[in-house]
Amino acid sequence: MIRRKNEAILTAPTLLWLILFFVVPSIAMVVISFRPASIYGGVGEGWTLDAWRALGNPNYPVILWRTVRLSLVTTVICLALALPIAFVLGRMQGKWRTILVMIVIVPFWTNFVIRVAAWRILLHPEGMLRQSLISLGIIGNDTLLLYNEGAVLMVMVYTYLPFAILPLYAAAERFDYSLLEAARDLGASGFTAVTRVFIPGISRGLLTAMALVLIPALGSYVIPDLVGGPGDEMIGNKIAQRTLGDRNLPQAATLSVALLLITLIPMIVVYYLNRRERTHPA
Amino acid sequence: MSDFLVFENVTKRFGDLAVVSEISFSVEKGEIFSLLGPSGCGKTTLLRLVAGFMKPDEGRILLNGRDINQIPPEKRPVNTVFQNYALFPHLTLRQNIAFGPELAKKLSRAEIDTEVERMLDLVDLASHADKKPSQISGGQKQRVAIGRALINKPEVLLLDEPLAALDLKLRQRLLVELEDLHEEVGITFLYVTHDQGEAMGISDRIAVMRAGKIEQIGAPAAIYETPVNSFVAAFIGDTNFLSGVAGEELDHEYHNAVLDDLGILRVYKDRPILQGDRLTLSLRPETIALSRARPGTLTENHNAARGVIEDMIYLGSLTRFRVRSGARLFMVESQHGRFFLDDEKPLQRGDQVWLCWHANDGYRLENFSEEDRQLLSFPGGKE
Known part of the structure; x- marks a missing residue:
């Protein structure tokens, strides 16, 4: 009984924090999505489905689909790049390992918006990179490196790659690499050993990496805003426009709830996969 | 029949240090041959050279008359029982044992299942077959490791300090089991240990090693009673x-x-x-x-x-x-x-x-x- 009480006291601050800053705002957001917009940019009285009906606008499904597609592709590319990096990092010892992990972390020391803005300079039509590629004949005169979906995807991969590397590295560090020798001893080629033993061995890190890339990627809005073209908007941009531009808060809330629902799906999947693993321990 | 596994002037260096230097000896088919020596004497390196995890810098290793230096570990007809067992934690005992035959793709699913059941019986783990390695004891893990290696019918079974992690009584019991198993399967065992009692108990012949060289090879009694040097x-x-x-x-x-x-x-x-x-x-x-x-x-x-x-x-x-x-x-x-x-x-x-x-x-x-x-x-x- 006393232990129960202690536990309750210990969890109370966290619980309170979550209720105040997560549960209450989320509920408020859902509530606002059913309110009318007031002409002064606030939330009006009464109840309406206007904001939800506006989702029928043929633009939204296209943007939602683009958001999901870009985020999934980003996640797949990030995981594919991070896996070999984590594999090597986990196997390394001592000084070099520390240096390489630092290299992964160092970009965080610069503000995220500044890093994305830096890409604008790098990829700028008059920038050195594009001009060099044109003079080398690798790209044509009419090819742009900036303001298109390719640029958005590349900067998204650049931004979220560390979030894939770090959990995978943490898992690889705990992985017993002698298991790969055991697999080869039993007849597995190097590649088969990795797919049948290494990847299942770091599966929890893989799930974490997936969630850590996919969820923020779904909410991206700075990246498409800065390096994307007008046709590369993601749902985050629309939410920002509705909030800051049109001052239509119910509409912004509706889009946010839609995004929240989309984000919940991968989270629930990760949660259940993790729990299954815990009840059948590895 | 004799000279089944032959080492010819085998040298392995890590940097400037020769961990194994110019070692020549041969193991006969069907015997239990032990490499015995203090830690760092090169015995595990020799075993890893046979398994294929390393290549000798000089000399060659012949198995059944064939030079195996250039063969990758997965193609060698040898299997290893690792010191820490190296069981796959995400697989059940049954799946661990089936790992080799499934990759070999020589048998049908039904044949693999039969073989796995037979092996589970042999190592006395049939009742635990669907557990994960984290749910069984050290002695049981050790038996899974042996079963997982033996099911591939290796020409040589390499055992790297297989009992080192177990307590004394269990070690003695498993040593007897291992000897019985050897009689049953008749496979050549190359057994690495630093424990002289273990080596004396199980071996047909022992090679005593020190600092990358073999000091003496002989039957346990010969080594004990007529040691060549101090x-x-x-x-x-x-x-x-x-x-x-x-x-x-x-x-x-x-x-x-x-x-x-x-x-x-x-x-x-x-x-x-x-x-x-x-x-x-x-x-x-x-x-x-x-x-x-x-x-x-x-x-x-x-x-x-x-x-x-x-x-x-x-x-x-x-x-x-x-x-x-x-x-x-x-x-x-x-x-x-x-x-x-x-x-x-x-x-x-x-x-x-x-x-x-x-x-x-x-x-x-x-x-x-x-x-x-x-x-x-x-x-x-x-x-």
Whole structure:
């Protein structure tokens, strides 16, 4: 009984924090999505489905689909790049390992918006990179490196790659690499050993990496805003426009709830996969 | 039949350090061959060279007449039982054992299942087949590791300190199981261990290694009773080193020798001795008898010396004495009589005793190095 009480006291601050800053705002957001917009940019009285009906606008499904597609592709590319990096990092010892992990972390020391803005300079039509590629004949005169979906995807991969590397590295560090020798001893080629033993061995890190890339990627809005073209908007941009531009808060809330629902799906999947693993321990 | 697994001048270097240098020997088909030595002697490296996880810098390894240097580990007809078992944690015991046959793709699913069941029975784990490795004990893991290796029907089974992580009783039990298993499957075992008891117990032959070289190869009894040098004598069991100078020849079997601090004693001559040669004998502690009075029935081939018991350690099945005789210490082991019923009072610390041994029990070493004394339980032969 006393232990129960202690536990309750210990969890109370966290619980309170979550209720105040997560549960209450989320509920408020859902509530606002059913309110009318007031002409002064606030939330009006009464109840309406206007904001939800506006989702029928043929633009939204296209943007939602683009958001999901870009985020999934980003996640797949990030995981594919991070896996070999984590594999090597986990196997390394001592000084070099520390240096390489630092290299992964160092970009965080610069503000995220500044890093994305830096890409604008790098990829700028008059920038050195594009001009060099044109003079080398690798790209044509009419090819742009900036303001298109390719640029958005590349900067998204650049931004979220560390979030894939770090959990995978943490898992690889705990992985017993002698298991790969055991697999080869039993007849597995190097590649088969990795797919049948290494990847299942770091599966929890893989799930974490997936969630850590996919969820923020779904909410991206700075990246498409800065390096994307007008046709590369993601749902985050629309939410920002509705909030800051049109001052239509119910509409912004509706889009946010839609995004929240989309984000919940991968989270629930990760949660259940993790729990299954815990009840059948590895 | 013989020379099944052959090492020819095998050298392996890590940087400048030769972990294994110019080693040549051969293992016969079907035998249990042990590589025994202290840690860092290169025994595990030799095993890894056979498994294919490393390649020798020089020399070659032949298996059944075929040079295997260029064959990757997954294609070699050998399997390893790893020291830490290296079971796949995400697979059940059944799936662990099926790992090899599934990859080999030589058998149908049904045939694999039959083989796996047979193997589970052989290693006595059928009732745990659907557990994960984290749910079973160390001894069971060890049996899974053996089953997982044996199911591939390797030509040689490589065992890397397979019992090192287990407690003594379990180790002894599994050693017997391993020997039974060997009889059942008849596969050649290459067994790496630093535990001389394990090696003596299981092996047909033992190679004693030190610093990347093989010191001696032979049957356990030959290694124990006729060690070539002081390292082998001291590493395998305990012993007393008696050094001295050869005196006159007594007959074609025995020689006199002036042993340091002990005077003129008799030495068995299994190889020619020249008068004036420096020699060192290895005298095992259990070959020395202790008594209060000078034994009356000594033959001329017995040696005797006086001493005082300085210390004794009661170990149950035997008692280990440290006996000082002049400037030197002897280690003596003796089994018990009937503790309460002996006519004589049991020996006590401080008692004056006679040490007595047959000249044949002192084995003359080919080489003696003073530093090997450090391997003994009582290194201080002299103080």
